[in-house]
Amino acid sequence: MLNETYLLLIPLLPLAGFVILGLFGKYFNPAKRGTGIIGTLLLLISALLALYVAYGYFFEFGKADGVYQKLIPFQYTWLQFSEGVSIKMGALIDPISLMMLVVITFISLMVHIYSLGYMKGEERFSTYYSFLGLFTFSMLGLVMSSNIFQIYIFWELVGISSFLLIGFYYEKPSAVAACKKAFIVTRFADLGFLIGILILSFYARTLDFNTLIERLTSPGSTEFNMAVTSSFLGISALTWGMVLVFMGGAGKSAMLPFHIWLPDAMEGPTPVSALIHAATMVVAGVYLVARLFPVFALSTPHALELVAYVGAITALFAAIIACAQTDIKRVLAFSTISQIGYMMFALGVAKYGGEAGLGYTAAMFHLFTHAMFKGLLFLCAGSVIHFIHSNEMKDMGGLRKYLPITHITFLVACLAISGIPPFAGFFSKEEILLAASQNNQVIYWIGLFTSGLTAFYMFRLYFNIFWNKAPSSSVKSRGEGGFVMILPLILLAIGAVFAGFIPFGNFVTSDGKPLESVFHWQFSILPVLFGLVGIFIAMKMYKKENQIPDKIAASFGGFYEAALHKFYFDEIYLFITKKIIFNLIGKPAAWFDKNVVNSLVNATGNTTEIFSSKIKRIQSGKVQQYAVYFLLATVLMAVLFIYWWK
Amino acid sequence: MLQPGLYHILFISTALFFIGIYGFFSRRNLITILMSVELVLNSVNLNFIAFNKYLWADKLDGLFFAIFVIAIAAAEAAVAIAIIINLYRSHHSIDVEKAEEMKY
Amino acid sequence: MDGSTIIFYLLGIFTLVSALMAVTTRQIFRAAIFLLFTLIGIAGLYFWMQFQFIAAVQIVVYVGGITVLIIFSIFLTQQAGDKMPKQKIKRQLFSALAAFCGFALVMVQIFQYTFSSSTTSSVSPTVENIGDRMLSVNEGGFALPFEAVSMLLLAALVGCIVIAMRSVKATVNEQKKEIFNLKD
Numbered sequence: 001m002l003n004e005t006y007l008l009l010i011p012l013l014p015l016a017g018f019v020i021l022g023l024f025g026k027y028f029n030p031a032k033r034g035t036g037i038i039g040t041l042l043l044l045i046s047a048l049l050a051l052y053v054a055y056g057y058f059f060e061f062g063k064a065d066g067v068y069q070k071l072i073p074f075q076y077t078w079l080q081f082s083e084g085v086s087i088k089m090g091a092l093i094d095p096i097s098l099m100m101l102v103v104i105t106f107i108s109l110m111v112h113i114y115s116l117g118y119m120k121g122e123e124r125f126s127t128y129y130s131f132l133g134l135f136t137f138s139m140l141g142l143v144m145s146s147n148i149f150q151i152y153i154f155w156e157l158v159g160i161s162s163f164l165l166i167g168f169y170y171e172k173p174s175a176v177a178a179c180k181k182a183f184i185v186t187r188f189a190d191l192g193f194l195i196g197i198l199i200l201s202f203y204a205r206t207l208d209f210n211t212l213i214e215r216l217t218s219p220g221s222t223e224f225n226m227a228v229t230s231s232f233l234g235i236s237a238l239t240w241g242m243v244l245v246f247m248g249g250a251g252k253s254a255m256l257p258f259h260i261w262l263p264d265a266m267e268g269p270t271p272v273s274a275l276i277h278a279a280t281m282v283v284a285g286v287y288l289v290a291r292l293f294p295v296f297a298l299s300t301p302h303a304l305e306l307v308a309y310v311g312a313i314t315a316l317f318a319a320i321i322a323c324a325q326t327d328i329k330r331v332l333a334f335s336t337i338s339q340i341g342y343m344m345f346a347l348g349v350a351k352y353g354g355e356a357g358l359g360y361t362a363a364m365f366h367l368f369t370h371a372m373f374k375g376l377l378f379l380c381a382g383s384v385i386h387f388i389h390s391n392e393m394k395d396m397g398g399l400r401k402y403l404p405i406t407h408i409t410f411l412v413a414c415l416a417i418s419g420i421p422p423f424a425g426f427f428s429k430e431e432i433l434l435a436a437s438q439n440n441q442v443i444y445w446i447g448l449f450t451s452g453l454t455a456f457y458m459f460r461l462y463f464n465i466f467w468n469k470a471p472s473s474s475v476k477s478r479g480e481g482g483f484v485m486i487l488p489l490i491l492l493a494i495g496a497v498f499a500g501f502i503p504f505g506n507f508v509t510s511d512g513k514p515l516e517s518v519f520h521w522q523f524s525i526l527p528v529l530f531g532l533v534g535i536f537i538a539m540k541m542y543k544k545e546n547q548i549p550d551k552i553a554a555s556f557g558g559f560y561e562a563a564l565h566k567f568y569f570d571e572i573y574l575f576i577t578k579k580i581i582f583n584l585i586g587k588p589a590a591w592f593d594k595n596v597v598n599s600l601v602n603a604t605g606n607t608t609e610i611f612s613s614k615i616k617r618i619q620s621g622k623v624q625q626y627a628v629y630f631l632l633a634t635v636l637m638a639v640l641f642i643y644w645w646k
Numbered sequence: 647m648l649q650p651g652l653y654h655i656l657f658i659s660t661a662l663f664f665i666g667i668y669g670f671f672s673r674r675n676l677i678t679i680l681m682s683v684e685l686v687l688n689s690v691n692l693n694f695i696a697f698n699k700y701l702w703a704d705k706l707d708g709l710f711f712a713i714f715v716i717a718i719a720a721a722e723a724a725v726a727i728a729i730i731i732n733l734y735r736s737h738h739s740i741d742v743e744k745a746e747e748m749k750y
Numbered sequence: 751m752d753g754s755t756i757i758f759y760l761l762g763i764f765t766l767v768s769a770l771m772a773v774t775t776r777q778i779f780r781a782a783i784f785l786l787f788t789l790i791g792i793a794g795l796y797f798w799m800q801f802q803f804i805a806a807v808q809i810v811v812y813v814g815g816i817t818v819l820i821i822f823s824i825f826l827t828q829q830a831g832d833k834m835p836k837q838k839i840k841r842q843l844f845s846a847l848a849a850f851c852g853f854a855l856v857m858v859q860i861f862q863y864t865f866s867s868s869t870t871s872s873v874s875p876t877v878e879n880i881g882d883r884m885l886s887v888n889e890g891g892f893a894l895p896f897e898a899v900s901m902l903l904l905a906a907l908v909g910c911i912v913i914a915m916r917s918v919k920a921t922v923n924e925q926k927k928e929i930f931n932l933k934d
Contacts, residue, residue, distance in 0.1 A: 621746030624671050624679075628848055631667060635852050642859065650758040656860050658762050658795070662769055662788075664853040669773030671845030672837050677824055678778060681785045684816065685769055688792050691808075699799050701865060703872035706883050710892045712804055716811050717899050721906030723816045727823045728914035734827045735916070741835070 002061060004073045006049045007091060010101060011140035013046040014108075017133030025126025033116055035126035039133055040112040046136075047105035054098040058507050062095070068512040070094040070210055072146050084205070090146035092209060095508040096290055096364055100143040100283075103371045106495075107279040108136045110488035114379050115271045117485035118386060128168060132275070135161035139280050143287060147207040148197050151288070155193070155252070158284060159186050162276050166268040178264040185261040189251020196244030199237060200295075203227035209291065217298045224299065242296055242303040246289060246310075253285030254337050255344060256314045260569055262337055266329040270382030273329060278336055278374035283367050286343045293360060293510055297352035308348020312443045315341030317567070319453035323460070324553075324563035327391045328381050331461050332374070335417070338454060339370050342447065346432040349439040350510060357510030359439070361517075362431035365504040369424035372495035373416040379489055380410040383481055384465055393461070397469035397545075405486050407466050409493040414462045416496040418455035418531040421524070427500035430524050431517070451527055455534030463542035655696040662689035676730050676740040680723065687719045758798055765791030776833045778824055786817045801875050 017039045028034045062068050075090030112132060119128055138157035145151040160183075167179030197207075204212040204223050215223040216238065227238035235243075249255075254262040262282065266273055276282070289296065289307060296304045315338045322334035343363040350359025383406040388395055400407040416423035419430070429451060436444040480486055505515035541548045553560045562568065618629075648654075662685055669682030691712045698708025734740050765788055772784035789812045796805035873879055887893045 619748075621748045623742060623745075624673075624845075628671050628845060631671075631848055631852060635848075635855055638855060650755055652865055653861065654758070654762070655795070655799075657857065658765065660853060660856050660860070661766055662792075664849040664856075665766070665769045665773055667852065668845055668849040671848065672842045673773065674837055675778060675834050677820060677827070678773070678781050678834070681781060681820065682773055684785065684812070685772070685788065688789065688812070691804075692792060692795065695796060695799060695801055695804060699801070701867050702869070703867070704869045705890060706873060706875060706879065707890075709801060709804060709875055709880065710883065710895070713807060714895055714899050716807055718902060720811050720816055721903050723819060724910045725906050725913065727819055728910040730823060731826060731914050740827050 002053065002056060002071070002073055002093075007053055007073060007093070007144075010046050010049050010053070010105065011137050011144065013042045013049075014133040014136035014140065017042040018130045018137060021126050021130035021133060025130055028126055030123055030125040031121070033120065033125060035129050036112070036116045036119075039129035040109070040116065042133070043105065043109045043112050043136065046140075047102075047109045050098075050101040050105040053093075054102050057093060057098050058095070068095050068507070068509075068514075070512075072210070075146060087149055087207065088147055089150055091144045092146035093144070095512070096287065097143045099364060099368060099508055100287060101140060103368060104136065104139050104143065104280050107371050107375050108132070108139075108275055110375060110379070110492055111271045111275040113484055114274070114382070114488045115269075117482045118271055118382055119269065124168075128165075128269070131161060131164045131168070132272075135165060135276065135281075139284070142284060145209075147209055148201065148212065149207045151291075152190075152193065152197055155190065155248070155284065158252075158281055159183060159190070162265070162281055165272045165276060166265045168268055168272065172267065174264075175267040178261075178267040182261040182265050185258055186251045189258050190248050192244040192251075193248020196241045196246075196248065199241035199244065203230075203237060203241070213292070213294045216295045228299070236300075238295075239300045239303050242292070242300045243306060245292065246285075246303060246307055249285030249288040250310060251285070252288075253282050253340050253344065255285070255310050255341065256317060257569065259314065259318065259337050260573060263330050263333045263566065266327070266333050270329070270378060270385060273332075274375045274378035274382070277333065278378050279371035282336060282340055283343070283371075286340060286347065286363060286367060289344070289347050290360065290364065293347065293350075294352055296347075297350065297357075297510070304348055306348075308345045308440065308443055311341045311344025311346075311348055312446045313341075314338070315345065315450045316446050316453075317341075319450045319457065321563050321566050322457045323453060324560060326393050328384070328393055328396075328461060328465065329378075329391055331457060332377055332381060335377075335454065335458065336374060338450060339366070339374065339417070342429070342432055342450075343367055343370070345443050345447065346435055349436050349443060351439070353511045354513075355515070356438075357515065358431060358505075359435035360510035361505050361508055361515055362428060362435050364508045365502075366425075366428035366432055368502075368504070369416070369428045369496070369499050372492055372499050373413040373423075373425060376409055376413040376489060376492035376496055377417070379485075379492065380406045380413065383485060383489070386481055386485075393464040396465045398467065400466040403466075403480055405480055405489060409489045410462060410466070412493045412496055414458045417458050418535060419451055419527055420455075420531055420535075421528065422497075422500065424496050424498070424500035426524075426528070428504075430520075430527060433527050434520060434523055437523070448527060448530055452530035452534045455531040456538050459535045459538035460542050463538060467543045469545045652696060652700040655692065659689045659692040659696065662686075662692065674741055674743060676733070676742055679742065680726050680730070683726075684719065684723065687715060691715050754798070758795075761791055761794045761798060765795065776836065778828070778834055779821075782817065782821050782824060785820070786813060789813050789817065803875060803877055803880055 021035050021039060025035050056062075062071075071093050072090055073093065075088050078087050078089045080086040112129070115128065115132070119125060122128065135158065138154050138161050142151055142154035142158055145154055163179045163183040166182055167175050169175045200212060200216070201207050203226055204215045206212050206215065215221050216227060218224060224238075227241070228236045230237045232240060251258040262277060265277055268276075296307065318334045318337035318341060322331050322338065325331045325334060343366050346359045346363035346366065348359070350357050350363070383403060384396065384399065385391055387399070387403060390396075412423065416425035419426045421427075433444060433447050433451070436447050503517050505517040507514070509515045541552070556563075565571075666682045666685030666689065669685065670679055673679050673682060694708040694711045694715070696708075698706065698712075702708065730740055733745060737744055768784045768787035768791055772781050772788055775781050775784065789808065793805045793808040793813070796802070796808060883891055884896055885891070885893050
């Protein structure tokens with residue numbers, strides 16, 4: 001049976017880590033890394049508990065009549081406004097939340113162990129680990145939330161933790177700018193999320209996920225009818241609500257057009273990028289859509305179409321940009337955007353229930369495997385950066401002799417992401433493309449082409465780092481980071497190799513009933529072929545140093561330049577904000593405030609001053625004047641009394 | 647010309663009163679202000695005696711009031727002179743315009 | 751027109767003119783003398799009203815005491831012969847106007863009211879009657895106010911001495927200042 005204490009401990013242990021390390025971290029010696037060990041141990045216990053609870057759920061008590069139940073082990077009322085309006089806090093466990101618990105705790109544990117080596121010598125060592133604890137707590141709380149308001153609270157907490165972590169090197173102005181950008185862009189998207197929450201909870205008259213989904217998906221209920229009949233600009237209120245909720249998810253998951261923060265967020269330490277921007281925070285949007293999937297699929301299919309197209313276009317777009325980038329972390333960032341696009345469109349093409357719900361399972365499966373190989377890719381990149389002390393590809397080359405373990409694990413991860421069997425990415429990508437081909441041909445071909453591009457840019461990255469040219473003269477000896485940095489690489493590599501064999505359909509499906517995963521090997525030929533072609537082209541261009549890349553870049557001309565500059569999205573946004581919003585809205589508002597509002601306030605003060613300076617002459621200190629006033633007042637009062645008051 | 651009666655005396659006393667008040671307002675020297683105050687007191691005395699004689703002839707209350715007013719006026723004039731002398735020591739002037747330290 | 755009427759009008763005019771001069775003249779000593787005349791005029795009015803005792807008291811206390819006191823203080827504080835500085839015209843006009851308003855109001859009220867005497871019997875204000883009433887504690891007696899006024903006179907006496915007294919230190923300081931001033 002479910003042990004509720006264990007379930008509660010899973011998020012509370014990292015929170016305890018945050019509080020303890022935050023308050024008492026300064027008493028520890030940063031060189032001895034004691035705070036890191038404490039943080040890692042807490043998270044180890046949390047990860048083991050998560051595995052234990054997940055094992056119990058999936059194999060023992062989760063099923064009832066062969067369908068996975070959504071259980072709410074505990075819930076308490078936090079704020080009671082009136083009889084029907086209250087905000088509760090509770091935990092919801094169902095297949096996707098438990099899967100996410102396992103992923104988050106495992107990846108976070110790997111990052112904690114890795115950071116023991118990577119952040120060695122950092123002065124704010126304990127602060128770093130306390131922030132990691134806060135982030136892990138927020139993310140765990142997010143996936144365990146039982147109502148939509150609680151998820152919003154943890155959503156914002158995750159935003160804050162990522163702000164703190166991205167801006168960890170706060171002396172660098174670029175890091176400060178990056179963390180501000182991340183926070184502002186996601187906050188802006190969260191505005192849509194909040195309005196969506198309000199709309200949904202208004203119509204469903206509840207905040208609780210289970211009740212909300214039930215009310216908004218049964219066509220006969222009053223809530224559903226009201227939500228679909230009231231419309232604004234020709235679109236039903238329910239569709240607006242879901243679209244706005246998706247806007248929030250798109251912001252957090254760096255979908256177009258909110259993707260601008262993720263490449264800049266690479267200013268944070270590399271383990272942070274591995275944790276936040278590969279495996280956990282950016283999938284929060286995917287998780288949100290999956291959580292509300294019944295409403296998307298059954299009640300607002302147009303919103304789901306929007307999700308699919310946004311995901312697909314983002315995937316293609318980010319892959320094109322990644323082909324032109326030279327900073328290795330930027331390449332990985334755009335790769336993340338692209339892969340999350342995959343997950344989104346997989347959700348977008350799925351339907352509710354049975355075979356047609358394959359997209360849902362595929363998206364969650366890809367989330368799982370992506371966490372493994374993307375986390376691995378970032379940690380390997382961290383190893384390389386730790387060794388070379390530079391992020392640019394031109395400073396690297398021929399490092400395979402000096403970083404052997406990193407080399408092997410990086411290769412494994414690249415093969416996984418390119419969808420080469422039998423690595424994990426092959427299985428999850430194949431399921432996504434299968435689901436897409438069954439429902440939407442356009443998206444299928446976009447996905448197929450993008451997988452080819454994925455293979456190309458990943459192997460471009462691989463060859464540029466480990467082959468291409470001979471290493472520069474400053475590189476002398478083998479430079480693996482040490483046991484604490486190698487261990488997570490190995491563990492994640494094991495995951496990247498073997499995670500594909502998990503029969504995900506038995507555990508996570510759109511309606512809870514286990515889905516038989518059938519391997520269609522004829523179907524898989526085309527995606528694998530695209531992947532191999534991509535790898536081959538990359539090998540030709542980058543394995544040995546040559547002129548082909550420059551010639552191709554020149555032949556693409558303007559398109560290449562645009563891709564290099566990320567299609568000028570940042571410049572467009574900056575233009576809009578500076579020229580339009582600041583000048584047209586900000587400046588008049590400031591003028592109004594300075595001149596009108598301020599002068600109103602000053603006028604109050606000034607009139608009082610003028611008035612008082614006129615009246616103060618009465619107090620002249622001259623006795624005779626006082627006597628005159630006295631007499632006049634007496635006469636006046638006498639007149640009043642005699643003539644008026646009868 | 648009428649036989650002088652109460653009204654005439656009241657006229658005189660009122661005139662004296664307001665002459666004293668005018669003197670109080672318009673004089674700059676403290677001693678002249680004191681003199682105006684004495685005028686006012688005298689007018690009041692005249693009033694009392696007049697009422698006593700014409701309205702309340704069976705009592706002597708008005709007369710006693712007048713006696714006491716004279717006594718008190720004497721005491722008050724003495725104290726006022728003492729104050730004036732004290733003020734003169736600190737300001738070396740008994741101009742009332744110079745004694746306005748308690749202004750705004 | 752009998753003598754009493756003429757005397758009354760003469761006395762009245764004399765009093766009022768003296769009072770006016772007292773408040774408007776620019777030489778302080780003349781103001782004191784005009785005050786003296788006003789007080790004598792009022793004493794004359796008392797005599798005319800046949801309240802001789804009060805008239806005598808007026809002359810003794812006011813004319814002989816207070817006016818002398820005032821003249822002493824004039825000599826103690828300034829040169830008696832100089833002209834006093836003139837008041838601003840605006841102030842003079844304003845105060846005259848204020849006083850005149852008050853005067854007009856009161857006169858209007860007085861002339862509209864009919865004073866009626868309530869009794870016919872009268873008590874003559876002889877010294878005997880006055881003395882009798884002054885110290886009697888019966889109905890119509892003024893023993894208590896008499897005692898109160900005597901207390902007040904005592905307090906005023908002590909107060910004057912205290913206020914006008916020079917402290918020893920102040921005396922020494924002033925003498926020192928005079929010595930230093932003389933040196934320059």
